[in-house]
Amino acid sequence: MTDDEPAVIRIRGAEVRLAHKTVWRHVDLDVGPGQFVAILGPNGVGKSTLLKAVLGLVPLAAGTAEVLGLPAGSANHEIGYLPQRRSFDPSLRIRGVDIVRLGLDGDRWGIPLPGRASRDARRRVGELLELVGATAYATRPIGECSGGEQQRLLIAQALARRPRLLLLDEPLDSLDLPNQASVAALVARICRDEDVTVLIVAHDVNPILGYLDRVVYLGGGGAITGDPETVINSENLTRLYGAPIEVLRTSTGRIVVVGQPESPTYHPDLAHHHDHPHVGH
């Protein structure tokens, strides 16, 4: 790596259309090395789609997306990806340690032979389990692990090959509040200590608010990017949605967004109401 390292993610004027409908457009995003960035917004605005665009799994209808200095999709071997999911089937008889091991060499053909490579792999899996604090339950069938335990094991799996970029799609979804807080803290620690850039999708910003360098707020077919304090306020979100939105702060610092449409669909014929929904950063 050189001193003038390229941006980890650089998106310019991106637009995604799925089934002849614009999901979002005019999206700009810069993510630097080691940053912790959240993609926020209500359900159905295309947060996961943005992650898939970064992976090159969804084509852009307009604009460009560069990831780790290459066009999106070309550097996926350096990306750890954790898709949105429901939990594993309770009857699935595979141990957590096996799930993590799959992240290391699960895409190789043939069967692993005993020897040095196999010993190295086992040691790496041990390190990963320790990193996420999953050693105690790693030999239990994953279907019997709790949601928080499964999420930690999956994060270990995504980290197995020392990716430079970690894409997490709603990793806090369906966890209880204490687990949300501890998994958020874990991701922040990994971002800092392992020097991994993290792009995380969330529909509630509060568990990760204290760790974020930058947010992308999606809504109304566009996006606002910037640091969390300047992006998440009534004025910006009202402009983004073209409808009155109120951002409230509780005495404990939690953010409550009032009035955002739960599942907004983007209507091209209404686009003139918010012709330039993105706000400079």
Next chain:
Amino acid sequence: MLATDATPQLTWDLARDVHQLFEFHFMVNAFRAGTVVAVVAAAIGWFVVLRQQTFAGHTLSVVGFPGAAGAIWLGVSATYGYFAFCIAAALVIALVPRGRGRAFSEESAVIGTIQAFALACGFLFASLYSGFLNGIDSLLFGSFLGITDGQVLTLLVVGAGALAVLIVIGRPLLFASVDADVASARGIPVRVLSVVFLVVLGVAVAEASQITGSLLVFALLVVPAAAAQRITSRPVVGFVGAIGLGLVITWLGLGLSYYADYPVGFWTTTVAFAIFLGAEIASRATRAALAARRPSPTVVGP
């Protein structure tokens, strides 16, 4: 079941009994074929249970029946009928897109309809073949009589091919079975693997059908793996254990049907059922014991 004059008597002297078991060439061939089939079916069955594709396995086995009956009616060996119909049906299932929810229930209705039609066609073919004594019984419920050297060789070659394919795709297939989204993000061709696996499954079902008959295929395909996965969640141990249990089921089933005058399909299925029951009880007991003294700090390697 047996057409020999003297019904073999169990002497309870193991060496003598085993010697007596292999006295006739048809019995040697039954053991050869059974061994090949047990290994292939249990190995592939381990993935079937993991991927929850037992329904597909059942469909393939039912479709194999008209294949075998039709082959005999046309004067060809049933072996070819099983292989041709099971593999063709596997390709058809692979090309039907898999859905969830409502789409899946519609697909189930279609497959149920096809299963009924397949059984009816098999019945027709068996009736059309006039010299078909007890034919339907052995096609549906299994038989180990009259397996030729050529059939053993065919089972061995095709089975070894299927196992070789399984070993090559094993690890990515495991990844895709457990976590298809992450696997495909990693560049694993999930869709291609599922098609290849269904064809391999078709081969396994065709092989197992020749020992257990079309309706009792699960005794060798599903039960060894289901029992092994109840005992252990370690992939390698479970995989090897399933093969071991498959061999026990087949050998005991063949031996018992040689000495006791009941059909082989009954004996293999009964042994399989007993093993599954034992595994289920053992797994419940272990889980209860573990729950009593959790958290267990021991970490064992894979």
